[in-house]
Amino acid sequence: MKILVALKRVADPDNANKVRIGAGGQKIDTGNLEWKLNPFDEYALEAALRLTEDGKAPKQRLGEVVAVTLGPKEVETSLRSALATGADRAVRVEATDEQLDGRLVALALKKIVEEERPDVILMGKQAVDGDSNQVGQILAELLDYPMATFAATIEANAKGLRVSREVDGGVSVVQLALPALVTVDLRIVAPTSVYSAQTDRAFKYNDGVRFAPLPAIMAAKRKKLDTKTLAELVPNTQLTTHYVEFAPPPERRAGKKVASVAELVNKLANEAKVI
Amino acid sequence: MSEILVVAELSEGGVRKATHSAIACARRINELSGGTFSILVLGGPGTKAAAAQLTGFGAARVLSCEDASLGNYLAERYAPVVASAAQGFQVVVGTASSYGKDLLPRVAARLDAAYAADCSDVVSKAGKLAYKRPMFAGNAYGFCTLDTPQQVVSVRQSEFDPAQPTSGQSPVSDVALTPPGAAAQRIEFVSLEQVKSERPELAEARVVVSGGRALKDQFFQVIEPLANSLGAAIGASRAACDAGYAPGDFQVGQTGKVVAPELYIAIGISGAIQHIAGMKSSKTIVAINKDAEAPIFQIADYGLVADLFQAVPELVSALEARKKK
Secondary structure, three states: OEEEEEOOOOOOOOHHHEEEEHHOOOOOEEOOOOOOHHHHHHHHHHHHHHHHHHOOOOOOOOOOEEEEHHHHOOHHHHHHHHHHHHEEEEEEEEHHHHHHHHOOOHHHHHHHHHHHHOOOEEEOOOOOOOOOHHHHHHHHHHHHHOOOEEEEEEEEEEEEEEEEEEOOOEEEEEOOOOOOOEEEEEHHHOOOOOOOOOOOOOOOOOOOOOOHHHHHHHHHOOEEEEEHHHHHHHOOOOOOOOEEEOOOOOOOOEEEEEOOHHHHHHHHOOOOOOO | OOEEEEEEEEEEEEEOOHHHHHHHHHHHHHHHOOOOOOEEEEEEOOHHHHHHOOOOOOOOEEEEEEEEHHHOOOOOHHHHHHHOOOOOOOOOEOOOOOOHHHHHHHHHHHOOOEEEEEOOEEEEEEEEEEEEEEEEHOOOOEEEEEOOOOEEEEOHHHHOOOOOOOOOOOOEOOOOOOOOHHHHHHHEEEEEEEOOOOOOHHHHHOEEEEEOOOHHHHHHHHHHHHHHHHHEEEEHHHHHHHHHOOHHHHHOOOOOEOOOOEEEEEOOOOOOOOHOOOOOOOOEEEEEEEOOOHHHOOOOEEEEEEOOOHHHHHHHHHHHHHHOO
């Protein structure tokens, strides 16, 4: 099985409250934040690795994982960490965040899919900077591929992939024939969430994503990393989504501390009048 | 002039409330740039009856597409119908629920339209519609304009008060099923397991009681009596969902559900950025936490520093005692 994993680097989501609006509301300033891989994309990479191995000790690789991202030269650090974690090859499309919107990213990825011909495309359900949750769905439609968004479990079977999805009020299960696209939710890295066709169904993974051992980090430096330009992939690179202004969220002031449950009930009943 | 198509969201034959927020957004766009809105209702058996429930909201037309092949939702089958119905409309507006978030970007791709997700307001900037939307876990709002002939927007339910009925009766007409493409032949609906609950839906509840990781495996034991007492929906922090103490669809936050109830009670929740993004528009926020330094207290109207395993049962007793008065 060949899997293409799309990754995005984002400003550290654990410090998102340090995002500042600069230049008279025209720009988001993330200058004081570190760059990290979008957590949901890290989960997608973990799911891709699980789908291309047998779950035995030591694990045997049974497929190929290609990591792709769009970004400036610095994002190669993120790609190298994906390679160290277990991806086989990487592709970087040269572009800055300002040159991209969801539609252009999907158009560029479409071209890469046409070149790479993966069986499965995996990515996070959303990038936690723009929070749009759109690229996977747009890409699936451009390719006329079936998709499963918000995946909580993925099981490879003779017909393709059986995916359970987290939807409002429950769980929806679909069977996808390959090639197909899946976007992952946070449960996908639970111990029994992802099984390749060869992995024993009794096997349990460690919870969360795997970490790269030191020798793998060294070896990753020798793995293949290709670069492409956005213009090579998308003939018309004009943006269709423009952010014309940014505004801070309304401030919410801390209220009072109450000393007891009795005082809390009294305040809720007589001051806030909500009970 | 903006002609708008609202995509209704159905659930078990009924219209989901989020649809009324989408209608409210469509009316707002009409106020800004003129034009009218229509509503598209699509689904399996029962769709026509649902369409009839939407004729009193001032829509120019209500379009109905009822077909057995739409009985179980799949974006691969729905997107072609929505995209064909959208011909002649400039803006397609839908819900920012798991349904809308799955479907609408696919519709946008079919129309070669740009998409604005999770829209919380619409304003006019330099003669263009600008969609206000939360980014960076709600730590900034961006106003975006979409430069495509057609636009697609999903609407955040908590930010638009549901549209109220108006006088008049919209005509209902049937639209034909659009045959789906190759993608639909390669996906098969297997099952939909919905958790049956007597409780209000998280996104629609007047009161939400949420629990954090501190509850451990006593999550339901502690939270349920309080939720029962208040007639509240139950939510959870990402940490509690991650740890398996609460189901994934209970998650309130940037990557879960966004709620804005009249009363939000956070129990044993420290207040991570990603959680606060999902509840900070609540009218009154109460936090109960052992750690006086927990960030949740910075946004709570009422904070109680206490051991939740004692304070919550005590709160339940106090609420029950009030009811008897």
